[in-house]
Amino acid sequence: MADNVETVRRLEDGWASGDYDAVRGILHPDFHPKGNHGPGAEMMPPGIDGLIEGHKMSLGAFPDRKQETLDCFGEGDRVMIRSRMTGTNKGGLPWFGIEANDRPVDVEYITIYRLENDKVVESWAQMDIALMMQQLGAGGGD
Amino acid sequence: MGLSREVMQRGTEEFYAAINTHDIDKILSRMDDSVVDHQLPPEMPNGKEGAGAFFSMMFAAVPDMKFEILDVIVSGNRVAIRSRTTGTQSGPFMEMPATGKPFDVEGIDIVNVNDGELVTEHWGIFDFAGMMMQVGLIPQP
Numbered sequence: 001m002a003d004n005v006e007t008v009r010r011l012e013d014g015w016a017s018g019d020y021d022a023v024r025g026i027l028h029p030d031f032h033p034k035g036n037h038g039p040g041a042e043m044m045p046p047g048i049d050g051l052i053e054g055h056k057m058s059l060g061a062f063p064d065r066k067q068e069t070l071d072c073f074g075e076g077d078r079v080m081i082r083s084r085m086t087g088t089n090k091g092g093l094p095w096f097g098i099e100a101n102d103r104p105v106d107v108e109y110i111t112i113y114r115l116e117n118d119k120v121v122e123s124w125a126q127m128d129i130a131l132m133m134q135q136l137g138a139g140g141g142d
Numbered sequence: 143m144g145l146s147r148e149v150m151q152r153g154t155e156e157f158y159a160a161i162n163t164h165d166i167d168k169i170l171s172r173m174d175d176s177v178v179d180h181q182l183p184p185e186m187p188n189g190k191e192g193a194g195a196f197f198s199m200m201f202a203a204v205p206d207m208k209f210e211i212l213d214v215i216v217s218g219n220r221v222a223i224r225s226r227t228t229g230t231q232s233g234p235f236m237e238m239p240a241t242g243k244p245f246d247v248e249g250i251d252i253v254n255v256n257d258g259e260l261v262t263e264h265w266g267i268f269d270f271a272g273m274m275m276q277v278g279l280i281p282q283p
Contacts (some may be wrong), residue, residue, distance in 0.1 A: 071252065071265070073217035080215050080222035082252060083264060110250040110267050112213060112224055123222055124213070126250045129271035133280075 002118045005072055007078040011113070012122060016067045018059070020052055027051075030120040057095075062087025062105065070108070082110045085127075089136055098138045105135045145257060150216045153259050154223060158209050164201045166194050169177045174260040181251075181266040203240075204229035212248070227268070231277045243277040 007026060014022035027048050043137040045053065059065055065087040085107055092100040109127035113120045145153070160168045169188050177188055186192040200207060207229035215222040230244045231232075251266035274280045 073215070073220060073222070075215045075217055078213065078215050080250070082251065108265075108267065110222075110252065110265070112215065112222065113252060124248070124250070126248065126267035126269060128267050129269075130274070134270065 004077070004079050004113075004115045005074045006119075007115060007118055008074070008081050009069060009072055010116050012067070012069050012081055012083060015055060018055070020055075023052070024048060026118075026120055028116065028121045031120055031136070032122050034122070034124045058087075059102075060091040061089055061093045063090050064088050077114050077116065079113045079115065081108060083110060083115070084108050093136070096133070096136075096138065098133075098136050101137060103136050105132050107132045107135070145219050145255065145259065147216055149259065150219070150221050150255070151214060153255065154214055154221055154253075155211065157253075157261070158211055158223075158225065161209055164197075164205075164207070166197055168200075169197055170194055172259075172261055174256060174258075174262045177261055177263065179264045181264060181268070199236075203233040204231055205233065206216070208229050219255050219257070221255070222255050223253070224247055225251070225275075231273070231279075235274075235279070238274075238279045241279060243275040245273045245276040247272040247276070262283035 011023060011026045012018075014026065020088065029048070031048055032046075033051055065085065067083050067085045070082045070084055074080065085105070087105055089098070089101050089103045089105065092098060107128045109125060111123055111125040114122040143210050149228060157172050170193065173190055173193060174229065175190065177189055179188060180190045182188060182196055186195055191240050207227065210226045210228075211223060212226055213224040224245065226245045228244070231241050233240050247269035249266060249268035251264065253261055254263040256262050271280070
């Protein structure tokens with residue numbers, strides 16, 4: 001059995017490089033994401049397809065999108081990973097009412113994954129959307 | 143050296159119990175004097191002073207604020223906690239007016255503790271956007 005922390009690191013590397021085959025190879029077909037997977041994620045279809053659609057929309061908004069793993073540890077069937085996403089709003093986030101404005105974003109997100117037999121079956125994520133909206137110049141009480 | 147799984151679990155539960163009393167001194171007593179908090183807004187001082195100011199602001203905005211631990215992941219002297227926060231925003235929040243409306247959101251925190259069971263470093267993401275949307279301070283997307 002593979003090490004769960006290594007499996008989750010490979011999953012995040014798959015997202016970072018847009019390698020959807022790698023992502024599909026690690027996520028269980030019945031995978032269920034929960035929590036804040038980024039702006040607009042709740043409008044996506046459920047499961048893996050929705051996450052990939054969300055990732056493509058994120059790439060549309062931030063064509064120079066980069067993500068890096070900052071921290072990762074696990075216990076038993078669960079792994080937490082903290083990541084950073086940076087990019088420039090060149091494509092706009094229409095589902096948030098934000099047009100392309102060349103503003104840079106630099107936000108962190110933390111995800112907890114649950115694995116069964118080397119596959120990710122469940123996840124809970126929190127992205128700092130309040131900060132991202134502030135960086136994009138939208139809402140957040142301005 | 144290092145704390146046991148049992149001590150980490152108990153310490154985590156005690157820390158959240160202290161938060162739920164809204165007793166700032168009790169909360170700060172669980173932090174090392176050199177604590178570094180990566181979640182604090184940049185305009186706030188860091189360390190215990192900033193943590194105290196942050197909790198004061200939150201408890202004033204949400205006097206019935208309660209945290210519930212949903213998941214605990216321990217690795218050595220490090221712990222990741224997923225929690226649920228409920229409350230009513232009955233006070234001003236970050237210069238925005240009181241709404242009197244309830245919210246129910248989640249957050250994930252990462253905490254390092256020393257062998258004296260004091261918090262030395264903290265990272266966290268709290269769903270402020272979800273909270274502000276649910277109480278109506280910012281529009282739903």
